[in-house]
Amino acid sequence: MKIIHTADWHLGQTFYGYERAYEHRIFLSWLAKQISDREIDALLISGDVFDNPNPSAEAQSMFYDFIKRLTTENPQLRIVITAGNHDSAARLEAPAPILEGLNVTIRGIVPRTATRETDYNKLIVPLGENSCCLAVPYVRQGDYPTDKSYNDGVNGIYSALYEIARKQYDTIIAMGHMHATGSEISQGDRSERTIIGGLDCVDTSTFAKMFQYTALGHLHKAQKCAGDDNIRYSGAPLPMSFAERNNRQSVTLVTIEQGTTQIDEIAFDAPVKLMSIYPQAKPLNDILEKAATLPQGDIDEKSPFIEIRILIKEPEPTLRHQIEEAIKGRSVRLTRIEAVTEHGESTMNAPMTYEELKEIDPLTLATDVFKRSYGQNDMPEKIKNMLVKVIDEAKNKI
Ligand SMILES: [Mn+2]
Numbered sequence: 001m002k003i004i005h006t007a008d009w010h011l012g013q014t015f016y017g018y019e020r021a022y023e024h025r026i027f028l029s030w031l032a033k034q035i036s037d038r039e040i041d042a043l044l045i046s047g048d049v050f051d052n053p054n055p056s057a058e059a060q061s062m063f064y065d066f067i068k069r070l071t072t073e074n075p076q077l078r079i080v081i082t083a084g085n086h087d088s089a090a091r092l093e094a095p096a097p098i099l100e101g102l103n104v105t106i107r108g109i110v111p112r113t114a115t116r117e118t119d120y121n122k123l124i125v126p127l128g129e130n131s132c133c134l135a136v137p138y139v140r141q142g143d144y145p146t147d148k149s150y151n152d153g154v155n156g157i158y159s160a161l162y163e164i165a166r167k168q169y170d171t172i173i174a175m176g177h178m179h180a181t182g183s184e185i186s187q188g189d190r191s192e193r194t195i196i197g198g199l200d201c202v203d204t205s206t207f208a209k210m211f212q213y214t215a216l217g218h219l220h221k222a223q224k225c226a227g228d229d230n231i232r233y234s235g236a237p238l239p240m241s242f243a244e245r246n247n248r249q250s251v252t253l254v255t256i257e258q259g260t261t262q263i264d265e266i267a268f269d270a271p272v273k274l275m276s277i278y279p280q281a282k283p284l285n286d287i288l289e290k291a292a293t294l295p296q297g298d299i300d301e302k303s304p305f306i307e308i309r310i311l312i313k314e315p316e317p318t319l320r321h322q323i324e325e326a327i328k329g330r331s332v333r334l335t336r337i338e339a340v341t342e343h344g345e346s347t348m349n350a351p352m353t354y355e356e357l358k359e360i361d362p363l364t365l366a367t368d369v370f371k372r373s374y375g376q377n378d379m380p381e382k383i384k385n386m387l388v389k390v391i392d393e394a395k396n397k398i
Contacts, residue, residue, distance in 0.1 A: 001128055003173070004035060004266075006251040007046035007217025008236035010086065012059030014051075015305060016335035020238065021058060022301035026271045027237045028066045031251065034266055036073050038253070042127050043070070043077060046217030046234070047084025047138055047177030049092065064095075071102045080125050083108040083137040084177040084217055107135040110143040110157065118143075118157070124165050131171035131256070134161045134211075138177040138218075154178060154202045162210040171256060174211040177218045178202045182226035183233065185219055207231050213254050213261050221247050222265060230261050238270050242307050242335075245274035273304040275332070281309040281340035284319070288326045297331035308337045314374045341373045362391050 009027070013020050035043060050059055070077055081104070083089045089108035096106040111119040125133045136157060144153025158174060165172050179185075181201045204225055207214045214231040221244070222235030234252040239245050250265040277290050287310050294306075308323060320337055327334060366387055370379040379387075 001041045001131060001171075001256045002038060003042045003044060003127075003213070003215075003254040003256070004031070004038075004040050004251050005044045005046065005213075005215040005232070005234045005254055006031070006237065007177070007215070007234050008048040008084070008220055008240070009045070010048055010051040010236065010238070010240055011063055012051045012055040013240065018305065018333055018335075019301070020272075021062065023238050023270065023272050024059075024062060027268060028062065030268060031237075032066065032069050032073065034251070035070060035077065040074070040077060042133070043079045044133065044173070044175055044215045045079070045081045046175050046215050047082050048086045048217055049081060049084070050087050052086060053088035053091065055091075067099065067102075067104060071104065077103065078125075078127055079104040080127075080133050080135050080175065081106045082135050082175050082177060082217075085138045087138075089137060105135060107137050109137060110139060118160070120157075120161050120164050123161060126169075127173065128171075130169055131173065131212075132165055132169040134158065134165065134172065134174045136161070136174065136176050150200050151202050155206065158207065158210070166210075171212045171259075172210065173254075173256075174207060174214045176202075176214065176216050178216065179218055180204045180216060180225045180231070180233075183219055184221060184223055204228075204231050212256055212259075215252075215254075220244050222250050222252070229263060232263065237268050238272075239274050242274055242276055245276060272302060275304050275306045277306055277308050279309065281311040281338070283311050284316075284322065287323065291323070291326035291330065294327060294330040294332050296329055299331055299333060303331045303333050305335050306332045307335050310337065310339050312339045312341055314377055363387060 009024065011024055034040070049063065067079065070079065081092070083092045087108065091108075093106050093108035099106060105125045107123060111122040113119045123135050125135045127133050139150075139154050139157060141150070144156055148156065154176075158176075161174075162172065179201050181203045204214065208228050208230060212230065214225075216225065216231065216233045219233045220236040220240055221233065223233050225231040225233070232252055235247060235250060236244070237249050237251065239247060239249065248265075249268045249270045251268065253264040253266050255262040255264070277287060287308055297303075306327075310319065310323075312319070316339070319339060323337055324334070363384070367379045367384070371377070
């Protein structure tokens with residue numbers, strides 16, 4: 001049995017206001033070709049199909065065109081789709097009854113029986129004669145008993161499913177959308193929206209004993225989990241943030257034969273690059289020099305996205321304008337300009353108590369922060385005067 005595992009498409013994503021439909025269209029047609037050429041038996045999509053709960057009409061029609069193409073070209077193909085935290089569980093599931101007839105299963109919510117018990121049977125989807133897939137969507141609080149932690153709740157769902165499925169199937173594949181303990185997130189990344197402190201982390205260490213393969217979504221970097229080759233994130237097919245610009249993009253090919261699992265990554269060359277000038281912020285002159293070497297031409301859907309990180313000594317009101325002038329006529333799409341001060345990352349002084357903080361007058365606090373941010377320069381008189389005025393106004397209001 002040959003399976004392609006993918007996740008985190010984020011269809012409909014706009015990137016700093018730019019559409020990404022072109023990139024998604026290229027990915028989907030590449031994926032359709034992989035599925036036909038390699039005679040794939042099952043496609044598993046582990047959540048975050050759409051970027052937001054209310055996807056645009058364009059994003060939705062792109063998705064359904066793709067499903068139609070797959071089911072037409074590959075009548076034998078099974079498709080299983082589960083919801084991620086970005087998807088609307090109910091919306092994703094809405095067309096499920098129609099798609100069921102085309103060998104497409106969508107699971108958005110953890111279903112319940114009439115007596116409010118978890119309806120595990122609905123999450124067990126047959127893939128072949130002796131194999132099945134546990135189509136577990138993103139688990140939310142309320143999907144498991146309230147006295148359990150998130151980790152225990154999620155693990156409870158998988159082991160209950162396993163106990164039922166093992167009676168009928170030899171090969172069990174699990175799907176899930178979660179942050180597995182010990183996995184690596186792209187540094188400085190906020191697009192994966194992980195919970196700091198690991199409250200929502202799931203320990204997947206028992207999965208390998210139960211499942212032939214676990215197809216995970218949520219983290220955008222392709223990787224195996226906690227050293228286990230058969231528990232994997234396929235990663236996102238497009239870089240979703242600048243933190244992901246150096247990730248390799250791929251889908252995962254899983255071949256299961258006579259009880260053995262073989263894993264291969266099929267690399268996808270994302271059509272639009274993300275460039276950072278420079279990852280370590282540099283002064284304006286360096287930025288302007290680099291801008292002069294960028295390719296000239298029109299800006300279109302193929303133009304790379306750039307972010308500019310610039311090192312400044314003092315507030316520079318014309319910065320944006322200067323940069324915009326410098327990249328005029330260059331075939332790049334500007335996303336953000338981040339100004340970093342030399343002292344911006346310096347360590348703070350010892351923390352103050354609330355009582356101490358109440359004693360400080362706002363102007364002293366502001367000038368202190370200014371000094372720390374812009375070297376030893378004093379706050380210019382003009383800014384100081386404006387600040388005094390605002391502080392007075394605020395005091396009068398209180
Ligand atoms: Mn996610």
